[in-house]
Amino acid sequence: MTDRTIGYIVGSISSTSINRRLAKALERLAPEGTTLVEIPIKDLPFYSQDFDADFPQVARDFKQAIDDVDGVIIVTPEYSRSIPGVLKNALDWSARPWGQGSFNGKPTAVIGTSGGPIGTAAAQQHLKAILSHYNAPTLGQPEAYIQSLPGVFTDTGEVTDDQMAEFLVGYLEAFGTLVDRYARVPVSA
Numbered sequence: 001m002t003d004r005t006i007g008y009i010v011g012s013i014s015s016t017s018i019n020r021r022l023a024k025a026l027e028r029l030a031p032e033g034t035t036l037v038e039i040p041i042k043d044l045p046f047y048s049q050d051f052d053a054d055f056p057q058v059a060r061d062f063k064q065a066i067d068d069v070d071g072v073i074i075v076t077p078e079y080s081r082s083i084p085g086v087l088k089n090a091l092d093w094s095a096r097p098w099g100q101g102s103f104n105g106k107p108t109a110v111i112g113t114s115g116g117p118i119g120t121a122a123a124q125q126h127l128k129a130i131l132s133h134y135n136a137p138t139l140g141q142p143e144a145y146i147q148s149l150p151g152v153f154t155d156t157g158e159v160t161d162d163q164m165a166e167f168l169v170g171y172l173e174a175f176g177t178l179v180d181r182y183a184r185v186p187v188s189a
Contacts, residue, residue, distance in 0.1 A: 003033045004179055007069035011076035011087035011112070011123075013042040018148045022113045023075045024157025029168050034176060039065040039072070041090040052097040059093045063102045066094060071107035071179035074131075078114055078123035083130075091130055103134040107182045109175040111144035113153075119145030137182055139175050142167075 008027070010020050027036040043058050051059065066072060076083050094102040110127050112120030124145065131138045144167075152161050159165040 003035075004070040004176065004183075005035050005037060005068070006030070006071050006073060006175070006179065007039040007065060008036055008073040008075055009039050009041060009087070009090065011041075011074060011084050013086055017077065018113050018115075018153065019075045019077045021153035021155060021157065022111065022146060022148070023073075024155075025153050025159050025165075026073065026075070026111075026157075026168060026172060028157040029159065029165060030172060031169070031176060034172065036073070037065075037069065039069070041086060044090055044093055047089055047092040047096065049096075055093075055097075062090065062093055063100075066102040066106065070183065071109070071175065072103070072136075073109045073111060073175065074127060076110065076112040076120055076123050076127055078112065078120040081122040082126045083123045087127075088130075091134075095134060101134050103131060103136040105182065106136050107139075107175070107179045108136040109139040109144075109171075109178070111146065111171065113146035113148040115148055117147050119147055121145045137178065139178050142171055142174060144168075144171050 008023050010017060010023050012019050030036050044062060076087055108131050110124045112124060114120050128138055152164055153159060
């Protein structure tokens with residue numbers, strides 16, 4: 001596969017999110033033929049089973065955005081040794097109504113950054129368990145627990161450290177290989 005569109009979900013809705021800066025860095029570093037587009041989650045209401053018969057438009061648009069891309073990267077912070085509630089809410093929307101899960105068979109990758117040296121390892125472990133339940137083929141290696149040192153990522157997505165940029169390019173290439181492995185094959189009518 002030469003051209004691919006990768007969606008990314010930022011698990012933080014903070015305007016100063018370091019994970020948003022990381023997502024912007026991935027967008028800038030995407031290999032030729034790969035386009036990264038954000039799948040926003042901030043406008044999703046709290047999920048309730050009451051919506052299953054009639055999803056609000058914002059939730060339908062969210063699910064459609066996942067369907068429209070070749071793969072999804074989830075960029076998550078770590079809140080209290082797990083994923084943020086806003087991200088879990090979005091994942092709940094993606095899994096419903098029953099039998100219509102958006103991540104079923106969708107190549108997915110997990111990455112995150114924090115100020116600490118182990119990055120977002122605990123959050124990523126929980127997130128990968130959820131994605132496994134959703135039947136999402138998830139990138140296993142390389143793992144990406146990024147320590148966000150001051151100035152490594154600018155607000156516009158520039159990476160000021162060459163080793164970090166090289167690692168992120170390799171991460172995107174590895175995910176591209178996974179996406180290509182699961183690419184839908186056109187079938188003639």
